[in-house]
Amino acid sequence: MSDGSITIGAAIVPAGATRRAVPAHGSRRAYSAYALVTPAAALMLIMLLGPLAGVIALSFTDYQLGAPHFSWIGLANYRDLFADKVFWTALRNTLAYVVIVVPGAVIAGLAIALLIQSGTSLRSLYRTIYFLPVMATLIAMAVVWEFMLHPQFGLVNGMLRGAGLPAFAWLQDRSTALYALCAIGIWQAVGFNMVLFLAGLVSIPKQLYEAAEIDGASSGWARFRLVTWPMLGPVTTFVVVISGIRSFQVFDTVHVLAKGGPSKSTEVLIHTMYTEGFEFFRSGYAAAITVVFLVFVLALTLIKSRLADRGVHYT
Amino acid sequence: MSNAHSIPFRAILRHVLLIAGAALMLAPFIWMISTASKPQTEIFSSELHLIPHQFALAENLREAFAKANLLRFLLNGVIVTVSIFVLQVMVALPAAYALAKLRFLGRETLFALVLFGILIPPQATAIPVFLLLHKAGLLDSYAALVLPFTISVFGIFLMRQFFKTVPDDLVDAARMDGISEFGIVWRVMLPAAIPAVTAFGIFSVVAHWNDYFWPLIVLNSEQLRTPPLAVAHFRNNEAGTSYGPLMAAAMVIIAPLVIAFLFAQRRFIEGITLTGIK
Numbered sequence: 001m002s003d004g005s006i007t008i009g010a011a012i013v014p015a016g017a018t019r020r021a022v023p024a025h026g027s028r029r030a031y032s033a034y035a036l037v038t039p040a041a042a043l044m045l046i047m048l049l050g051p052l053a054g055v056i057a058l059s060f061t062d063y064q065l066g067a068p069h070f071s072w073i074g075l076a077n078y079r080d081l082f083a084d085k086v087f088w089t090a091l092r093n094t095l096a097y098v099v100i101v102v103p104g105a106v107i108a109g110l111a112i113a114l115l116i117q118s119g120t121s122l123r124s125l126y127r128t129i130y131f132l133p134v135m136a137t138l139i140a141m142a143v144v145w146e147f148m149l150h151p152q153f154g155l156v157n158g159m160l161r162g163a164g165l166p167a168f169a170w171l172q173d174r175s176t177a178l179y180a181l182c183a184i185g186i187w188q189a190v191g192f193n194m195v196l197f198l199a200g201l202v203s204i205p206k207q208l209y210e211a212a213e214i215d216g217a218s219s220g221w222a223r224f225r226l227v228t229w230p231m232l233g234p235v236t237t238f239v240v241v242i243s244g245i246r247s248f249q250v251f252d253t254v255h256v257l258a259k260g261g262p263s264k265s266t267e268v269l270i271h272t273m274y275t276e277g278f279e280f281f282r283s284g285y286a287a288a289i290t291v292v293f294l295v296f297v298l299a300l301t302l303i304k305s306r307l308a309d310r311g312v313h314y315t
Numbered sequence: 316m317s318n319a320h321s322i323p324f325r326a327i328l329r330h331v332l333l334i335a336g337a338a339l340m341l342a343p344f345i346w347m348i349s350t351a352s353k354p355q356t357e358i359f360s361s362e363l364h365l366i367p368h369q370f371a372l373a374e375n376l377r378e379a380f381a382k383a384n385l386l387r388f389l390l391n392g393v394i395v396t397v398s399i400f401v402l403q404v405m406v407a408l409p410a411a412y413a414l415a416k417l418r419f420l421g422r423e424t425l426f427a428l429v430l431f432g433i434l435i436p437p438q439a440t441a442i443p444v445f446l447l448l449h450k451a452g453l454l455d456s457y458a459a460l461v462l463p464f465t466i467s468v469f470g471i472f473l474m475r476q477f478f479k480t481v482p483d484d485l486v487d488a489a490r491m492d493g494i495s496e497f498g499i500v501w502r503v504m505l506p507a508a509i510p511a512v513t514a515f516g517i518f519s520v521v522a523h524w525n526d527y528f529w530p531l532i533v534l535n536s537e538q539l540r541t542p543p544l545a546v547a548h549f550r551n552n553e554a555g556t557s558y559g560p561l562m563a564a565a566m567v568i569i570a571p572l573v574i575a576f577l578f579a580q581r582r583f584i585e586g587i588t589l590t591g592i593k
Contacts (some may be wrong), residue, residue, distance in 0.1 A: 025334070034419060039405075039409070055443050119325075122330070139527045140545035143549075146550070148560055150355050187340065270528075277442050
């Protein structure tokens with residue numbers, strides 16, 4: 001492994017370790033086993049599996065926080081939801097956000113990883129810089145971005161004006177607000193993807209490049225097309241799915257910078273869920289939104305675990 | 316001949332592209348520091364300049380600390396993240412050991428549930444967990460911030476994978492010495508698992524230090540605010556008027572993690588990208 005490279009997971013969790021468990025002699029050890037797993041199992045039930053079942057059950061009720069009683073109303077929440085324009089706006093905006101941020105953050109992450117890996121100097125410095133946005137508290141940086149996008153005193157408009165280009169009221173304009181949030185999303189996710197790609201690049205055997213060269217692949221592009229890209233395939237799918245899941249969960253920037261506005265132009269699923277569930281306390285209705293969100297995320301997750309099962313990702 | 320020229324050209328091109336990208340990545344940080352160092356009059360001028368004509372960082376910091384109880388909020392962040400991590404380890408390690416090294420009825424089922432739990436995004440359980448805390452009268456407390464995260468199925472999975480690689484002989488030797496199963500977890504397995512626990516710790520602390528969604532939902536009281544919530548409130552109260560102190564506050568909030576990251580960047584990258592396997 002070269003100086004600037006790192007491995008994820010492999011260093012921490014040596015793969016393929018499937019040792020036979022120590023047989024429990026007598027009931028004493030089995031008894032301790034139950035004592036050891038009980039706190040975890042109980043908390044899992046109370047904080048994770050129970051609530052998951054709860055959110056699905058709630059979505060079939062008209063429960064509102066503080067209401068004295070509630071009743072089962074079948075699919076009424078879903079009917080209301082699918083008839084609600086705000087829901088469709090939120091879904092459309094969420095999908096638009098995902099469709100912009102995922103390719104943006106994946107392609108940029110790959111390009112940066114390739115550039116860093118194509119030379120040997122300053123590798124770890126570049127990696128640190130590009131990873132910095134992943135580390136920094138997103139809410140704090142969102143506030144900084146907001147000031148950078150300030151219509152009058154912001155850096156972005158200042159530079160646009162300097163270049164003789166038209167300026168925008170980015171976050172206050174319904175035609176640009178979502179794109180501004182996408183840009184922040186990409187800025188924040190690039191470094192994470194870069195690190196995953198770097199790990200993938202390091203694991204490509206050098207001999208493959210030598211073999212490709214012997215076979216006449218002399219240009220950098222030919223080597224990329226014949227070796228790097230196919231070898232990175234599984235990592236790429238993996239990064240795409242992870243970026244997709246994370247983008248689906250977008251909330252922080254939307255809430256602090258735009259509150260879903262102006263005129264619902266940045267309304268996204270989790271923000272609608274938050275407003276309905278924790279501002280209006282319409283728990284049943286918000287639960288139905290959560291279920292829709294879950295369906296999308298679990299679909300993406302299934303793709304990922306399929307890949308993980310086949311053992312094709314390198315992380 | 317062309318080769319001799321193309322090598323330095325390529326190296327230069329690599330640096331030019333990477334530096335351009337790096338400038339883009341660093342721009343918000345630089346702009347934040349620059350704005351936090353400027354007096355009000357320079358912030359509200361349409362002429363762009365990076366280096367302030369008159370340094371006002373100390374004034375802006377002082378104003379930020381005066382307008383918001385930043386120290387208290389940082390302390391809240393430390394209390395919450397450390398409590399979460401400690402409790403996660405206390406819950407996850409014994410379970411991970413049992414799943415990795417002991418045989419008991421229901422082990423496979425429990426492990427399957429752990430794997431399933433990893434797939435559940437945190438927002439999905441927010442409403443029922445909120446209602447639960449409401450019923451228990453725990454909303455708006457440290458407990459509300461900590462309790463829901465004491466169970467980390469991902470932590471259990473990670474530690475179980477690690478424990479699988481610890482030789483059984485080590486466990487058997489400890490048993491010969493008369494150490495109980497409980498003792499083995501803390502006196503044999505934990506010391507062996509320090510690298511994995513560290514990586515998980517970084518992952519956990521960064522995630523909860525930066526978390527905005529959950530504190531936003533369960534908190535009301537000002538004195539319990541975590542750092543991200545504090546910045547958001549600061550922004551709601553001050554944006555439009557005092558950008559200098561606001562940027563100074565943002566700087567203070569991101570500083571602890573960013574400084575820790577710069578000192579141990581390899582470990583941090585390792586820890587945070589654990590979400591990759593998650």
